Amino acid sequence: MMPRWISRVLLGLILLLMCGGAPGDVFSSEVVIRSDHQFAFARQFLDRGDYPAAAAEFERFRYFFPDDPRGDEALYLIGFCRLREGRHDEARTLFGRLVNEGADPSLAARAMFMAGESYYEEGRMEEASAVFEEVVRRYPGLEIKNAALYRLGWVDLRRDQWEEASASFEGVSPESPLYGRAGLLAGESLKGPELPWKEPSTAGVLAAVLPGAGHAYVGRWKDGLVALLLNGVFIWAAVEAFDSDQDVLGGILAFLEVGWYSGNIYSAVNAAHKYNRKVRDDFRKGLDERLDLRLFTGGGGAVGLGVSWRF
Amino acid sequence: MKRRSLMATGVCLGLALWLACSPDAASLAAHPAENPAASTNAADERAGGVNAGAWLVRLFRDHISAVDSNRCPSYPSCSEYSVRAFEKHGFVMGWLMTVDRLIHEGSEEEAVSGTVRVGDRLLINDPVHNNDFWWYRPK
Numbered sequence: 001m002m003p004r005w006i007s008r009v010l011l012g013l014i015l016l017l018m019c020g021g022a023p024g025d026v027f028s029s030e031v032v033i034r035s036d037h038q039f040a041f042a043r044q045f046l047d048r049g050d051y052p053a054a055a056a057e058f059e060r061f062r063y064f065f066p067d068d069p070r071g072d073e074a075l076y077l078i079g080f081c082r083l084r085e086g087r088h089d090e091a092r093t094l095f096g097r098l099v100n101e102g103a104d105p106s107l108a109a110r111a112m113f114m115a116g117e118s119y120y121e122e123g124r125m126e127e128a129s130a131v132f133e134e135v136v137r138r139y140p141g142l143e144i145k146n147a148a149l150y151r152l153g154w155v156d157l158r159r160d161q162w163e164e165a166s167a168s169f170e171g172v173s174p175e176s177p178l179y180g181r182a183g184l185l186a187g188e189s190l191k192g193p194e195l196p197w198k199e200p201s202t203a204g205v206l207a208a209v210l211p212g213a214g215h216a217y218v219g220r221w222k223d224g225l226v227a228l229l230l231n232g233v234f235i236w237a238a239v240e241a242f243d244s245d246q247d248v249l250g251g252i253l254a255f256l257e258v259g260w261y262s263g264n265i266y267s268a269v270n271a272a273h274k275y276n277r278k279v280r281d282d283f284r285k286g287l288d289e290r291l292d293l294r295l296f297t298g299g300g301g302a303v304g305l306g307v308s309w310r311f
Numbered sequence: 312m313k314r315r316s317l318m319a320t321g322v323c324l325g326l327a328l329w330l331a332c333s334p335d336a337a338s339l340a341a342h343p344a345e346n347p348a349a350s351t352n353a354a355d356e357r358a359g360g361v362n363a364g365a366w367l368v369r370l371f372r373d374h375i376s377a378v379d380s381n382r383c384p385s386y387p388s389c390s391e392y393s394v395r396a397f398e399k400h401g402f403v404m405g406w407l408m409t410v411d412r413l414i415h416e417g418s419e420e421e422a423v424s425g426t427v428r429v430g431d432r433l434l435i436n437d438p439v440h441n442n443d444f445w446w447y448r449p450k
Contacts, residue, residue, distance in 0.1 A: 200445075220419045227414050263410020270411055271423075273445040278423040 035065040039074070046077060046297065055081035072103045076111055080297055088118040109139040110296055113148055120151060129155045136171075146176035147296075153185060157287070160280060162192030181288070188287055195279050200272040207268035211261060214268025218275050227264040234260055364397035364405045385416050386427050386434035395439045400447070408442055 042057030058074040058081070065071070079094035091114070098111035116131030132155065135148035149171040156165035169186035172178050198218050207214025212228030215221070234257040241250035372390040383389055392412050397405030420435050427436035440447075 215414075220415070222417050222419055223415050226417070230414070259406050259410055263407045264414065266407040267411035267414045270442055270445070271415065274423040274441075277444070 035068045051081040051084045083118050088122050091118050109142050109144045113144050125155050125159055146172045146178050150178050150182055162189050165189040198272040198275045200269045203268040203272040204265050207265045211264045218271040220271055230260050362397055364402045365394045368393040385437045386429050
């Protein structure tokens with residue numbers, strides 16, 4: 001028979017172990033991630049420019065903290081990451097959800113602006129213009145309206161719509177941080193119509209009258225000479241062939257000459273278009289179009305605006 | 312008279328061959344990885360089906376240009392460009408664009424189209440969409 005005091009000690013030890021947990025737990029640690037930590041962790045990747053990791057962490061945030069009030073903000077930031085990764089369709093889907101599912105107006109406005117920005121980055125100016133105009137129409141009281149007007153100006157600049165661009169830049173309100181830059185661009189835009197221009201139809205007509213003349217009109221003298229020589233020798237060869245009663249050969253040469261002749265016209269018109277595009281692209285490169293989008297990712301619903309300057 | 316006719320034909324063929332032989336399509340087209348941006352555009356430009364123009368240019372590329380050295384100053388090479396133009400726009404526009412490319416492949420093009428590095432060569436960046444941007448809008 002076990003003494004009574006020993007059985008009491010054993011019982012006490014068993015109870016102690018049951019209450020205190022297994023001995024192994026004494027050496028292990030438990031990590032509790034709160035929503036603030038997870039959001040800050042994701043944000044850190046965003047600030048660092050590691051967009052895939054940031055998007056993954058914001059997804060994790062939304063999964064583990066579905067009731068957190070920053071859920072929409074996280075969704076917006078995931079969309080921003082997708083935009084930065086060049087995954088434009090995905091980004092627009094996420095921004096569309098925010099706009100259509102009744103997110104906070106400030107956030108919905110930013111989401112709509114970013115959807116426009118994704119079209120802008122893709123070079124889809126029609127769609128970008130429509131979205132930026134909608135931002136201006138729906139959110140006239142928010143600062144994002146000025147960013148949309150600024151981008152609308154750039155959309156018009158890229159479409160060679162100089163006066164419309166100037167009007168859009170002038171619409172930026174004086175309270176906006178973009179006001180100074182927009183004012184400069186409003187003035188610069190009006191120089192667009194004065195840029196050198198080669199009329200494509202003139203180049204085409206000249207090339208039709210005399211092969212090579214269209215290229216010379218655009219300033220491409222060597223190409224003009226090549227076009228003149230090619231057409232000249234093929235016409236000469238075809239005429240000689242017909243004169244020598246070699247009708248089949250003459251027909252083949254004449255057929256080829258039709259190609260050289262019409263190709264020469266196409267080439268002259270193409271050269272004029274390329275010249276005009278080059279002149280306008282160079283003009284636009286001289287202007288600063290950059291808008292630091294990271295400033296639109298500030299938390300708390302606030303909208304940050306800014307431009308980055310080229311030194 | 313016959314001799315002059317033959318001479319004229321010879322000059323024609325010589326000029327045409329001089330222009331056409333400069334591309335070496337095989338060497339550049341075989342290494343699209345050297346220029347990922349250009350290969351993306353190439354994928355867009357291969358949307359069309361096979362046609363007579365593309366078939367003829369391929370014949371030239373595979374049996375004449377293949378034994379020639381690579382002298383084309385542009386990317387993609389003229390024959391590759393031509394195949395893409397025929398496939399994208401059909402016979403008539405493909406032909407016009409091929410002639411245009413043969414005329415404009417010189418140094419004057421570099422000023423308006425810029426350059427692209429392919430392997431160890433700096434070539435004029437002149438894909439099909441650089442020459443149809445003013446009339447063609449992808450659907």
